[in-house]
Amino acid sequence: MRDVAVVGIGITKFGELWEQSFRNLFVEAGKAAILDSGVEKIDSMYVGCMSSGLFVGQEHIGCLMADYLGVSPIPAVRVESACASGGVAFRQAFIEVASGMSDVVLAGGVEKMTDVDGAIATYALATAADAEYEGFQGVTFPGLYAMMARAHMDRYGTTSEMLAHVSVKNHDNGNLNPYAQFPVKITVDTVLNSVMVADPLHILDCSPVTDGAAAVIVTTVENAKKLGKPAIRIAGSGMATDSIALHSRDDMTTLNATKVAAEKAFAMANMTLKDIDFAEVHDCFTIAELIVLESLGVYAPGKAGEAAMAGETARSGSFPVNPSGGLKSKGHPVGATGIAQIVELVKQLRGEAENGRQLDNVKRGLAQNMGGSGGSATVHILEV
Amino acid sequence: MRDVAVVGIGITKFGELWEQSFRNLFVEAGKAAILDSGVEKIDSMYVGCMSSGLFVGQEHIGCLMADYLGVSPIPAVRVESACASGGVAFRQAFIEVASGMSDVVLAGGVEKMTDVDGAIATYALATAADAEYEGFQGVTFPGLYAMMARAHMDRYGTTSEMLAHVSVKNHDNGNLNPYAQFPVKITVDTVLNSVMVADPLHILDCSPVTDGAAAVIVTTVENAKKLGKPAIRIAGSGMATDSIALHSRDDMTTLNATKVAAEKAFAMANMTLKDIDFAEVHDCFTIAELIVLESLGVYAPGKAGEAAMAGETARSGSFPVNPSGGLKSKGHPVGATGIAQIVELVKQLRGEAENGRQLDNVKRGLAQNMGGSGGSATVHILEV
Numbered sequence: 001m002r003d004v005a006v007v008g009i010g011i012t013k014f015g016e017l018w019e020q021s022f023r024n025l026f027v028e029a030g031k032a033a034i035l036d037s038g039v040e041k042i043d044s045m046y047v048g049c050m051s052s053g054l055f056v057g058q059e060h061i062g063c064l065m066a067d068y069l070g071v072s073p074i075p076a077v078r079v080e081s082a083c084a085s086g087g088v089a090f091r092q093a094f095i096e097v098a099s100g101m102s103d104v105v106l107a108g109g110v111e112k113m114t115d116v117d118g119a120i121a122t123y124a125l126a127t128a129a130d131a132e133y134e135g136f137q138g139v140t141f142p143g144l145y146a147m148m149a150r151a152h153m154d155r156y157g158t159t160s161e162m163l164a165h166v167s168v169k170n171h172d173n174g175n176l177n178p179y180a181q182f183p184v185k186i187t188v189d190t191v192l193n194s195v196m197v198a199d200p201l202h203i204l205d206c207s208p209v210t211d212g213a214a215a216v217i218v219t220t221v222e223n224a225k226k227l228g229k230p231a232i233r234i235a236g237s238g239m240a241t242d243s244i245a246l247h248s249r250d251d252m253t254t255l256n257a258t259k260v261a262a263e264k265a266f267a268m269a270n271m272t273l274k275d276i277d278f279a280e281v282h283d284c285f286t287i288a289e290l291i292v293l294e295s296l297g298v299y300a301p302g303k304a305g306e307a308a309m310a311g312e313t314a315r316s317g318s319f320p321v322n323p324s325g326g327l328k329s330k331g332h333p334v335g336a337t338g339i340a341q342i343v344e345l346v347k348q349l350r351g352e353a354e355n356g357r358q359l360d361n362v363k364r365g366l367a368q369n370m371g372g373s374g375g376s377a378t379v380h381i382l383e384v
Numbered sequence: 385m386r387d388v389a390v391v392g393i394g395i396t397k398f399g400e401l402w403e404q405s406f407r408n409l410f411v412e413a414g415k416a417a418i419l420d421s422g423v424e425k426i427d428s429m430y431v432g433c434m435s436s437g438l439f440v441g442q443e444h445i446g447c448l449m450a451d452y453l454g455v456s457p458i459p460a461v462r463v464e465s466a467c468a469s470g471g472v473a474f475r476q477a478f479i480e481v482a483s484g485m486s487d488v489v490l491a492g493g494v495e496k497m498t499d500v501d502g503a504i505a506t507y508a509l510a511t512a513a514d515a516e517y518e519g520f521q522g523v524t525f526p527g528l529y530a531m532m533a534r535a536h537m538d539r540y541g542t543t544s545e546m547l548a549h550v551s552v553k554n555h556d557n558g559n560l561n562p563y564a565q566f567p568v569k570i571t572v573d574t575v576l577n578s579v580m581v582a583d584p585l586h587i588l589d590c591s592p593v594t595d596g597a598a599a600v601i602v603t604t605v606e607n608a609k610k611l612g613k614p615a616i617r618i619a620g621s622g623m624a625t626d627s628i629a630l631h632s633r634d635d636m637t638t639l640n641a642t643k644v645a646a647e648k649a650f651a652m653a654n655m656t657l658k659d660i661d662f663a664e665v666h667d668c669f670t671i672a673e674l675i676v677l678e679s680l681g682v683y684a685p686g687k688a689g690e691a692a693m694a695g696e697t698a699r700s701g702s703f704p705v706n707p708s709g710g711l712k713s714k715g716h717p718v719g720a721t722g723i724a725q726i727v728e729l730v731k732q733l734r735g736e737a738e739n740g741r742q743l744d745n746v747k748r749g750l751a752q753n754m755g756g757s758g759g760s761a762t763v764h765i766l767e768v
Contacts, residue, residue: 001484021516053437053508058515060466063759066625067632073644075623076760077472080462082444088461092476099483100385124437131442132405239459241450248451260457375447376460 001098005224005231006382008037008217009343014181014331017211022056022112023068025213029336030069030108033215038227042217043102044075048089048109049335050082054124056112065108082128083284085109086214086338087369087378091237093218094380103223108215109336121209125334128372130245142206142285144246144373146198149287151252153200156302158290160200164191165308166286167204167328173315174325176357181210181331205286210331214339216346232346235271235364236381238264244375253302255295257377258368262296265366265379273297276381277362278320278348280341282370283327289313292368293321296379320359323348338369338378349384385482389608389615390766392421392601393727398565398715401595406440406496407452409597413720414453414492417599422611426601427486428459432473432493433719434466438508440496449492466512466755467668469493470598470722471762475621477602478764487607492599493720505593509718512756514629526590526669528630528757530582533671535636537584540686542674544584548575549692550670551588551712557699558709560741565594565715589670594715598723600730616730619655619748620765622648628759637686639679641761642752646680649750649763657681660765661746662704662732664725666754667711673697676752677705680763704743707732722753722762733768 010032012025020028026047034042047065052058062076081088086109093107113121126135129144152158168188174180191204224231240260243249249256266272273296281296283289290304298319299307307313313321324330324344327337345365347353363384370377394416396409404412410431418426431449436442446460465472470493477491497505510519513528536542552572558564575588608615624644627633633640650656657680665680667673674688682703683691691697697705708714708728711721729749731737747768754761 023516051437051443053435053511054443056515057507057511057519059435059438059464059511060513060628060756060759062465063625063755064514064628067627067629067759072626073624073641076465076625077476077623078464080443080464081446081460092461095483095485096479098485099479101479101482123441124443127437127441127443129444130448131440132407135441239461240457241447241460242456243451244444244448245451257457371447372444375444375451 002100003221004094004097004218004234005221006216006342006346007219007224007227007229007231008033009346010036011179011214011340011343012212013179014210014212014333016114020211022052022058023064025112025211026065026108026110027068029213029215030106033106033217037217039104039217042071042074042104042106044096045106046089046092047078048085048338049078050080050085050111051124051127056115081376082371083334084338084369084371084376084378085335090339090342090380091239091378094234094237097218097220104217104219106215106217107339108213109339110213111333111335112211113209113333114211133245142198142201145285145287146201147246148252148291149200152287152291155253158305160192161188162305162309163205163286164188166283166289167191169308169314170283170322170326170328173323173357174329176355177325177330178354180325180329181208182329201285207284207327207332210333212331212333212336214336214343216339216342230350230384232349233383234380235383236265236269238262238379241376242374244372246373253291255291255374257374258292258295258370261377261379265381269381271381276364276366278323278359279366280322280324280344281368283322284332296368315357315359323353323357323359341367341369345382349382386484387605388478388481388602388618389605390600390726390730391603391608391611391613391615392417393730394420395563395598395724395727396596397563398594398596398717400498404595406436406442407448409496409595410449410492410494411452413597413599414490417490417601421601423488423601426455426458426488426490428480429490430473430476431462432469432722433462434464434469434495435508435511440499465760467718468722468753468755468760468762469719471753474723474726474764475623475762478618478621481602481604488601488603490599490601491723492597493723494597495717495719496595497593497717498595517629526582526585529669529671530585531630532636532675533584536671536675539637542689544576545572546689546693547589547670548572550667550673551575553698554667554706554710554712557707557741558713560739561709561714562738564709564713565592566713585669591668591711591716594717596715596717596720598720598727600723600726614734614768616733616766616768618764619767620649620653622646622763625760626758628756630757637675639675639758641758642676642679642754645761645763649765653765655765660748660750662707662743663750664706664708664728665752667706668716680752699741699743707737707741707743725751725753729766733766
């Protein structure tokens with residue numbers, strides 16, 4: 001397998017973008033990534049998208065986006081793994097370039113979630129759970145993560161204040177991100193006094209419904225060196241699955257797919273967690289960020305909440321998490337999120353993060369993206 | 385890139401399977417493929433599925449199927465390219481094994497289309513077209529292919545009798561396939577007297593709405609030789625795209641994505657059409673089989689209809705096409721079709737085709753699968 005790097009990034013503003021169409025969002029991000037990279041052409045592309053059928057009445061997304069990006073007849077494949085669709089698109093591009101099948105591949109992600117009303121969006125998102133045993137019985141994602149939060153609180157004494165600190169920290173970061181949906185600073189009190197969605201999760205513990213797209217260009221390290229931008233090497237890639245239904249798991253307070261995906265990525269990279277300077281992780285709900293960090297081994301089980309309160313995961317902390325603002329503040333267009341995480345890693349590793357949110361002296365970052373209540377996960381390690 | 389082979393196949397009965405669920409169909413095919421191959425474990429899997437969100441209210445398919453097949457935590461990715469989803473799943477498995485990333489990969493496809501009523505199924509299928517410029521304006525797939533048929537008739541003098549011969553031939557073959565949805569012999573008169581769906585396409589020019597699944601196991605040729613079954617080598621793989629909307633094409637009587645995908649597959653295989661003994665092609669409508677054969681170069685433009693009437697594409701003809709019965713008689717569970725084609729190629733190349741539909745002395749077969757009105761296509765060349 002060949003050594004592979006990211007050489008271009010593109011992202012749209014995240015938000016409730018009524019004046020933008022599904023296809024236009026993807027094209028905007030894709031064009032930005034191509035221009036940023038300096039490549040003359042792409043050989044193939046992947047589009048991460050969770051549920052365009054239910055959100056915008058459109059499937060056959062690879063074909064559509066290649067057509068509107070003006071790159072047909074190249075191969076273009078849509079991949080779906082619920083909210084991990086973007087991470088999977090990135091991984092497939094990595095495999096295709098590593099294999100020698102293609103030299104330059106675009107990996108993008110997109111979701112247009114606000115063209116339907118909230119009830120339909122909630123239904124569409126619930127198709128990431130086990131439809132027959134969870135979704136059709138009325139469980140929604142705030143409900144599933146609320147059960148995980150309750151279990152974590154019960155076992156480890158995690159508090160609503162700890163969860164609120166995750167949200168406050170991610171909004172602090174997102175406030176500096178010009179692409180974020182909610183670039184606003186909030187306080188712990190704002191979170192605790194916000195409306196309850198699914199006890200113990202307040203609305204400010206939940207990531208929003210978002211329109212947006214992101215794209216990156218992947219090529220060989222050798223090829224990357226001939227282009228203008230620093231080559232950000234993909235040192236490790238891991239993907240894993242778990243039971244789709246939350247009730248089928250041995251333990252609701254850990255995420256096994258994330259754990260296994262991280263082990264694979266670290267093994268490929270020949271690294272350990274000590275080598276990593278910062279991370280973008282899948283904070284679809286505040287509790288998710290805590291359980292993910294514990295599953296990655298950044299903190300012992302039950303200890304991530306205290307670390308959040310102590311500021312350890314803030315930009316100035318010992319292990320910065322979600323400098324982009326995360327899903328919470330930046331927004332969560334589900335198919336685009338995994339690629340948006342890679343965009344942030346590349347910005348930080350290039351030293352290009354905007355508005356003073358640049359981390360000091362970072363050489364290696366990790367991105368963790370997951371689908372559903374953690375039934376699928378990807379972990380990628382990038383280094384400059 | 386490593387040399388890759390198919391070592392196991394599995395397929396369910398195709399039909400209106402009300403007693404079978406979406407997940408059970410996939411598991412049945414997947415288990416059959418694993419058992420047929422003799423492999424002890426699989427490293428990764430791909431699931432081709434077009435629109436489970438609209439058909440059964442379920443996304444996150446890779447995770448779901450890995451879970452129910454009992455193979456978690458391996459990576460499992462759903463790919464979608466409308467009716468070419470199966471062909472794409474096969475291609476991704478090929479790339480992953482060729483790359484060295486994995487040694488044994490399952491490629492499967494599934495669709496459960498009869499749990500919704502006909503109008504919803506028609507809507508779901510129309511999401512393979514350009515939703516904004518075709519589907520939302522009321523065009524359905526019979527309408528799109530009827531326009532292609534009219535254009536072909538106008539330019540080349542193709543007749544309804546020629547189209548009917550395609551249907552009769554595919555039903556002759558499907559009549560011998562125990563997995564076919566409509567294993568019944570029909571006549572040209574039956575087709576011409578059947579109800580008109582979209583002029584000039586009668587209902588017996590159209591493939592049906594179908595439930596079904598298929599799966600294959602892909603590994604290195606080296607590994608395949610250690611297993612019990614003959615290694616069926618994947619000599620070539622090509623994928624390409626075209627404009628998603630029919631009206632955007634230069635020519636409605638040819639299929640450019642199929643043409644380009646075939647060129648790539650032949651280049652990889654270092655073969656020409658002369659090396660190919662038979663083919664499975666995407667006969668979603670009878671006119672599609674004719675235009676595909678012309679786009680592949682089997683017949684000159686406008687000449688495939690006469691060849692069908694002359695019996696050249698029958699099992700006993702000079703270039704047998706769709707010995708499985710094709711989409712027309714075998715059925716068309718859209719996400720599974722591309723894999724079902726590979727299953728038939730492997731059966732024929734192993735000499736295992738049932739009920740006397742085995743072709744004599746075939747060494748190399750081609751499978752062509754496409755999405756929408758031809759906006760995406762895969763071509764694979766297999767050899768024993």
